[in-house]
Amino acid sequence: SATQTDPYGLYRVLEPQGVMPQAAWRVDNTPVCHDSEILIDVEILNIDSASFTQLKTAADNDAGKLADGVFEIVRQRGKMHNPVTGSGGMLIGRVTQIGSHIAERGDVKVGDRIATLVSLSLTPLSLRKIHRVDMRNAQLDVEATAVLFESGIFAKMPDDLPDRVALAVFDVCGAPAQTARLVQKGNTVVIFGAGGKSGLTVLAEARRQSGTGKIVAIEYGEAACERVANLGFADAVLNLDATRSADVYQAVTAALEGNLADVVINCVNVPGTEMSCILCAKDQGTVYFFSMATSFTAAALGAEGVGKDVHLMIGNGYCKGHAHHALNLLRETPALLAVFEQKFAGR
Amino acid sequence: SATQTDPYGLYRVLEPQGVMPQAAWRVDNTPVCHDSEILIDVEILNIDSASFTQLKTAADNDAGKLADGVFEIVRQRGKMHNPVTGSGGMLIGRVTQIGSHIAERGDVKVGDRIATLVSLSLTPLSLRKIHRVDMRNAQLDVEATAVLFESGIFAKMPDDLPDRVALAVFDVCGAPAQTARLVQKGNTVVIFGAGGKSGLTVLAEARRQSGTGKIVAIEYGEAACERVANLGFADAVLNLDATRSADVYQAVTAALEGNLADVVINCVNVPGTEMSCILCAKDQGTVYFFSMATSFTAAALGAEGVGKDVHLMIGNGYCKGHAHHALNLLRETPALLAVFEQKFAGR
Ligand SMILES: NC(=O)c1ccc[n+]([C@@H]2O[C@H](COP(=O)([O-])OP(=O)(O)OC[C@H]3O[C@@H](n4cnc5c(N)ncnc54)[C@H](OP(=O)(O)O)[C@@H]3O)[C@@H](O)[C@H]2O)c1
Numbered sequence: 150s151a152t153q154t155d156p157y158g159l160y161r162v163l164e165p166q167g168v169m170p171q172a173a174w175r176v177d178n179t180p181v182c183h184d185s186e187i188l189i190d191v192e193i194l195n196i197d198s199a200s201f202t203q204l205k206t207a208a209d210n211d212a213g214k215l216a217d218g219v220f221e222i223v224r225q226r227g228k229m230h231n232p233v234t235g236s237g238g239m240l241i242g243r244v245t246q247i248g249s250h251i252a253e254r255g256d257v258k259v260g261d262r263i264a265t266l267v268s269l270s271l272t273p274l275s276l277r278k279i280h281r282v283d284m285r286n287a288q289l290d291v292e293a294t295a296v297l298f299e300s301g302i303f304a305k306m307p308d309d310l311p312d313r314v315a316l317a318v319f320d321v322c323g324a325p326a327q328t329a330r331l332v333q334k335g336n337t338v339v340i341f342g343a344g345g346k347s348g349l350t351v352l353a354e355a356r357r358q359s360g361t362g363k364i365v366a367i368e369y370g371e372a373a374c375e376r377v378a379n380l381g382f383a384d385a386v387l388n389l390d391a392t393r394s395a396d397v398y399q400a401v402t403a404a405l406e407g408n409l410a411d412v413v414i415n416c417v418n419v420p421g422t423e424m425s426c427i428l429c430a431k432d433q434g435t436v437y438f439f440s441m442a443t444s445f446t447a448a449a450l451g452a453e454g455v456g457k458d459v460h461l462m463i464g465n466g467y468c469k470g471h472a473h474h475a476l477n478l479l480r481e482t483p484a485l486l487a488v489f490e491q492k493f494a495g496r
Numbered sequence: 497s498a499t500q501t502d503p504y505g506l507y508r509v510l511e512p513q514g515v516m517p518q519a520a521w522r523v524d525n526t527p528v529c530h531d532s533e534i535l536i537d538v539e540i541l542n543i544d545s546a547s548f549t550q551l552k553t554a555a556d557n558d559a560g561k562l563a564d565g566v567f568e569i570v571r572q573r574g575k576m577h578n579p580v581t582g583s584g585g586m587l588i589g590r591v592t593q594i595g596s597h598i599a600e601r602g603d604v605k606v607g608d609r610i611a612t613l614v615s616l617s618l619t620p621l622s623l624r625k626i627h628r629v630d631m632r633n634a635q636l637d638v639e640a641t642a643v644l645f646e647s648g649i650f651a652k653m654p655d656d657l658p659d660r661v662a663l664a665v666f667d668v669c670g671a672p673a674q675t676a677r678l679v680q681k682g683n684t685v686v687i688f689g690a691g692g693k694s695g696l697t698v699l700a701e702a703r704r705q706s707g708t709g710k711i712v713a714i715e716y717g718e719a720a721c722e723r724v725a726n727l728g729f730a731d732a733v734l735n736l737d738a739t740r741s742a743d744v745y746q747a748v749t750a751a752l753e754g755n756l757a758d759v760v761i762n763c764v765n766v767p768g769t770e771m772s773c774i775l776c777a778k779d780q781g782t783v784y785f786f787s788m789a790t791s792f793t794a795a796a797l798g799a800e801g802v803g804k805d806v807h808l809m810i811g812n813g814y815c816k817g818h819a820h821h822a823l824n825l826l827r828e829t830p831a832l833l834a835v836f837e838q839k840f841a842g843r
């Protein structure tokens with residue numbers, strides 16, 4: 150059985166036994182610091198977009214009811230792991246204790262303000278109070294203690310950016326970092342949900358990488374489209390429902406004058422958009438599904454069904470240096486930073 | 497609205513409107529040949545493994561009840577698209593008619609015996625009779641008419657191999673073809689479900705590509721492990737339950753003397769194996785999920801949760817030349833051909 154120095158925190162798993170904390174139905178959230186753990190005094194929980202949408206619907210848009218729902222999930226599971234969407238989110242807080250086994254690591258000390266970059270879906274959380282629910286930004290101000298395992302990634306909070314901006318960008322920082330890897334100079338890129346949190350960072354990064362390549366941004370609704378257009382990174386901004394694959398295919402090929410994309414990146418927060426993405430990719434192109442609403446079978450069978458030889462990638466939330474990369478993207482892209490400040494920094 | 501020369505068959509979609517045939521709940525299965533279609537007199541339906549397992553369970557392992565279940569699905573949906581698993585399968589039959597719009601294509605003629613390589617989940621099917629249910633091989637002998645759209649991929653049946661062997665290998669032919677692309681000379685490869693239909697082809701192909709690299713095969717149960725070991729392609733055959741990630745991690749690192757894999761390929765037919773695969777991949781390695789039982793969120797959040805910077809790929813069932821590639825793999829690997837003949841050719 151697992152020792153309390155296991156880097157993955159296996160000893161915190163209560164049921165079922167023998168699985169990892171993320172797969173566990175319930176973990177031990179006792180707020181004590183084992184040898185390979187870091188204890189965090191939590192200030193803010195930043196709930197994953199898909200999860201928050203589900204919680205809001207279940208609570209009829211009532212903040213108080215939503216808070217009750219969060220308490221109930223944490224009471225049952227020992228972590229803020231939405232049982233419907235399967236997703237979590239992340240948190241911000243101050244380090245209060247560091248286990249003896251990792252004390253010599255040197256990249257963190259007691260008193261540091263950090264954001265955990267692993268999902269809340271595997272983070273033991275002892276939740277005492279919810280002070281405030283920010284319905285617009287999916288953030289909760291709380292009084293709580295969280296446990297970070299040795300393998301758990303985190304980032305120190307920057308001092309040149311507002312907390313809430315850093316937190317918002319950390320939540321999606323895998324997306325721009327993966328975009329930087331995927332998009333080559335001159336590539337044609339199509340971005341679904343380009344006006345959302347992850348979509349905006351992907352759009353800015355795609356423009357940096359592609360240079361003069363064509364970039365098509367897809368968003369739903371006038372206001373979101375205008376926000377995207379104002380950034381000036383996209384060659385075309387299409388106001389489209391991403392679930393309507395036939396419409397999407399027609400509009401994108403028209404915008405690209407009959408061509409298709411080298412890279413398609415899906416950043417929407419609704420189900421049913423796999424086929425639209427696949428149809429927009431050229432032969433041997435890549436579709437990167439960052440959206441957690443992606444269905445594995447819809448993507449795999451969809452591509453086969455239309456005979457498309459494309460690479461289908463699952464959006465791994467982690468990639469080395471992703472937090473640092475995303476902060477620098479904001480710092481080096483004032484127009485993007487301005488949108489993030491306006492969207493997330495206001496109280 | 498869609499014309500009857502649309503290559504994706506949009507005009508056959510009945511509900512909901514505006515989606516592709518695979519996403520449709522119900523398609524028009526009228527057995528007539530529109531301009532961009534090929535009509536096929538079906539002989540055999542080869543049901544996808546995940547779907548057949550579900551059908552068998554629902555039918556209490558009774559062949560007659562299972563046939564009723566298949567009839568009911570086709571009656572409701574106009575296609576053999578399992579509503580529980582979301583998956584389909586493929587078919588074999590003879591071309592009886594070719595639409596005027598694609599008559600000049602030249603790669604197919606009336607009378608050809610072909611296998612459709614697109615999923616049954618989007619293939620309009622008019623099912624008249626089920627003659628026999630082969631419980632062991634998930635195949636049904638039927639009397640039916642199917643429609644292949646212009647974009648629908650297919651393969652001519654080879655005359656040097658038994659039908660059922662060709663059909664079995666076509667069903668999974670995306671897997672070895674993708675393996676050939678992914679595995680480089682000298683790579684370390686871990687294969688989950690290496691004793692199954694797709695797993696066996698992946699194992700053989702991985703050995704061809706990797707050369708002297710280490711290959712670890714994971715299977716569950718003595719018999720399956722012996723079958724794999726007898727092929728002689730794997731350096732280690734581990735008898736493990738792939739859902740037990742902690743056990744898998746320990747056994748694989750032991751077999752690889754503390755190392756991890758460049759490429760991990762998942763060919764199991766059960767859910768809950770994402771984390772095991774992720775833990776076996778080295779930094780910047782690739783995990784290829786061919787299994788349709790893969791959960792998108794479990795994979796994406798799983799990798800993030802343990803801070804693994806790995807490429808997570810959705811197994812696209814199609815890749816150019818995949819049928820041809822798989823047939824040649826069998827022809828050039830007598831030991832593999834022998835297993836397929838023994839497993840699938842027998843009546
Ligand atoms: N892979 C990972 O590690 C990871 C990490 C974080 C988040 N995510 C996932 O990534 C997705 C996006 O997250 P986010 O924080 O960027 O969410 P977000 O800010 O809510 O952005 C989603 C965007 O999609 C747009 N959209 C919604 N429905 C659409 C439709 N039918 N057609 C076109 N656009 C549509 C939204 O437009 P409106 O605002 O007009 O509705 C919004 O701009 C979520 O599924 C989230 O769970 C994944």
Ligand SMILES: NC(=O)c1ccc[n+]([C@@H]2O[C@H](COP(=O)([O-])OP(=O)(O)OC[C@H]3O[C@@H](n4cnc5c(N)ncnc54)[C@H](OP(=O)(O)O)[C@@H]3O)[C@@H](O)[C@H]2O)c1
Pocket residue numbers: 449453544545546547583667668670688689690691692693694695714715716717720736737738739763764765766785786787788789811812813814
């Ligand atoms: N992406 C695509 O386009 C595509 C196309 C075709 C099929 N598929 C999918 O690929 C998967 C495999 O298909 P297949 O035809 O190869 O199926 P299969 O022949 O049934 O092989 C599955 C293998 O996994 C093994 N297995 C089951 N549970 C296990 C466990 N807990 N631990 C270790 N091994 C375990 C099975 O062993 P036992 O025999 O001992 O149970 C079997 O050898 C299915 O999910 C199927 O839907 C995908």
